[in-house]
Amino acid sequence: MEPTDATQLTPDEIQALEEKYLFATYKRSGLFCSHGSRVYVYDLSGRRYLDLLSGISVNSLGYNHPRLVKVLVEQGQRLIHTSNLFYNPYQGILAKKLADASGMAKVFFTNSGTEAIEAALKLARAFGHAEGGKDKSLILTLKNSFHGRTFGALSITTQEKYQAPFRPLVPDVAVVEEFTSAALEKAFSDKVCALVVEPVQGEGGVVPLPVELMQAGRELCDRYNALLIADEIQCGLGRTGRYFGFEHFGVRPDVMTLAKSLAAGYPLGAMLGNERVAGCFQPGDHGTTFGGGPLACRIALEVLNIIEEEGMIARAGEMGDYLMEGIKTLAARHSLIGEIRGMGLMIGVEIGPAAKDVVNMLLDRGFITNAAHDTVLRLLPPLIISREDIDEFLAALDAVLGEVEAREPQNQEK
Numbered sequence: 001m002e003p004t005d006a007t008q009l010t011p012d013e014i015q016a017l018e019e020k021y022l023f024a025t026y027k028r029s030g031l032f033c034s035h036g037s038r039v040y041v042y043d044l045s046g047r048r049y050l051d052l053l054s055g056i057s058v059n060s061l062g063y064n065h066p067r068l069v070k071v072l073v074e075q076g077q078r079l080i081h082t083s084n085l086f087y088n089p090y091q092g093i094l095a096k097k098l099a100d101a102s103g104m105a106k107v108f109f110t111n112s113g114t115e116a117i118e119a120a121l122k123l124a125r126a127f128g129h130a131e132g133g134k135d136k137s138l139i140l141t142l143k144n145s146f147h148g149r150t151f152g153a154l155s156i157t158t159q160e161k162y163q164a165p166f167r168p169l170v171p172d173v174a175v176v177e178e179f180t181s182a183a184l185e186k187a188f189s190d191k192v193c194a195l196v197v198e199p200v201q202g203e204g205g206v207v208p209l210p211v212e213l214m215q216a217g218r219e220l221c222d223r224y225n226a227l228l229i230a231d232e233i234q235c236g237l238g239r240t241g242r243y244f245g246f247e248h249f250g251v252r253p254d255v256m257t258l259a260k261s262l263a264a265g266y267p268l269g270a271m272l273g274n275e276r277v278a279g280c281f282q283p284g285d286h287g288t289t290f291g292g293g294p295l296a297c298r299i300a301l302e303v304l305n306i307i308e309e310e311g312m313i314a315r316a317g318e319m320g321d322y323l324m325e326g327i328k329t330l331a332a333r334h335s336l337i338g339e340i341r342g343m344g345l346m347i348g349v350e351i352g353p354a355a356k357d358v359v360n361m362l363l364d365r366g367f368i369t370n371a372a373h374d375t376v377l378r379l380l381p382p383l384i385i386s387r388e389d390i391d392e393f394l395a396a397l398d399a400v401l402g403e404v405e406a407r408e409p410q411n412q413e414k
């Protein structure tokens, strides 16, 4: 078979091509995506799936928001790419909008989350060396964090399964193993140039950090002249019911990273810094071919306009409360449901070892979710999700939990 016309391929042919020609980095489920609309994705046979994962926090505005499709087509016809050797009209205006929304001063655009983290780590080292010489290089990270898979980001991604095959990693990284102010304080010294946190850990099982920990982090960074870096790649841009996750904690970071939903699925990330770090990068210190291209930036600008004009942040809070209440109601009847955590439309439900089964059974019924940290059902629905969509999902979850509990006698219904 000549794989020239993708629309003619059967699922078996798609799978066979991937098995033969792709590195085996992904364990895919059996969903073969054809197209998407609003909160739904459709498979090749036309079957509809309600997406409660948003392409892992990317499709926050759904699959085909008319305003995004319009700017994508318009800008695609006008100018897709120019190099960073030249100006384009959209980088500056997008940077200003992000700076205004976050209180940051400067922005560097990347193509992905992991690259935004790389930029933040380089900035942290540049800051540390300028303030305290080469010895001020230590970067602190929290246990169970996830910041990406390139070497710098992987070095602060403290999950054995991701790090073990690739050691040795970047040096001068220390892990804070307990989420307590005392443990954090013990890890600090004048050698620390930055503390990196996800305000709500995503991949680590949807864990909002304790408020005292974030506040102690801010205080210690000030005391030891280090940077507080908030990785908002998964939790930022309205998902938690605030523009940025850090707003829930009463602290302001010095540096923040964004990606995922920033350009609604077109690759774009950003590293933002406040006045403390505004002078830390000089021409030649960092760069990228694609980051901040006119098409990506124009889409991102429209994403932010939609978030603001269509009330998406308040909606995430409201729909998040509705979904959380629905799950709590199910918890009264289902012993499989353990702790329920989250903020806004970023919710994790402790299910235990059955989490992957639950995810697969939900997929069979037409609902996309995933299992984070192996035991947690992770829900990151599009911010445009409706109460009716949520009701449909809750009914399916109720049925699936009932089925799993019936087959495992130790998990009988409460």
Ligand SMILES: Cc1ncc(COP(=O)(O)O)c(C=O)c1O
Pocket (backbone or CB within 6 Å): 056, 112, 113, 114, 115, 117, 146, 147, 148, 149, 198, 202, 203, 231, 232, 233, 234, 235, 259, 260
């Ligand atoms: C909090 C966080 N940081 C960084 C990353 C890495 O982003 P990317 O996959 O775009 O490199 C992710 C991706 O899941 C993430 O959730």
